[in-house]
Amino acid sequence: MRRAFTFTSIALNAARKRFAGALPFNLDDAASPAWEERAHVAAALLASHLALGGTPERALRIADFGAGTERLDPVLAANLRWPYTYAPFDLIPQSARVRPLDVNLTLPVDDFDVVFCLGLLEYIEALDALLERLALRYPMLVVSYVLYDAPNPLTRLERRWRGWLTHYKRAELEAEFARRGLAIEDVALTNGGSTAVWLLRNATAIS
Secondary structure (H helix, E strand, O other), X not given: OOXXXXXXXXXXXXXXXXXXXXXXXHHOOOOOHHHHHHHHHHHHHHHHHHHHHOOOOOOEEEEEEOOOOOOHHHHHHHHOOOOEEEEEXXXXXXXXXXXXXXOOOOOOOOOOOEEXXXXXXXXXXXXXXXXXXXXXXXXXXXXXXXXXXXXXXXOHHHHHHXXXXXXXXXXXXXXXXXXXXXXXXXXXXXXXXXXEEEEEEOOOOOO
């Protein structure tokens, strides 16, 4: 029987500060091959969707929230046949091109056709509120999440230790999408089935 553990915010903050110098919580898997696999799956979902609609009339405006070291950009270039502009954002910018952004507080004033959130949602405690704001602004989202009901899932303790603040099962998170009017256009599992990647569409978003 698995013992339940409860972490206080004080304990979590202490743990993050202890490891902050060696392992920034928002970039803890940036060098992992699993990140590359997830990014290719996400880009392929978008490419497949675009292929159904013909050639866009202009360059796609793509934003990358939680961009880290901008590794998504070359993956998009390798997968997309359409011209696009790429705008990277992160809480802790890793280069001059990355613009600072705390999605808990605000969203960019820019308009985008597609917003990627890969390896980001796990760190957002008020995820329902963020999804609400994303749905109101952007017509298409590509998001990932490490599922709590995946095969051989991490325990809550293990997820908390990674800095993850939520523990959604797939059906629970998809219900959150539906409540915000985000339709699932496509979905794929990656990283051994532990991570789901969704292509979400909102036809009523302002763009």
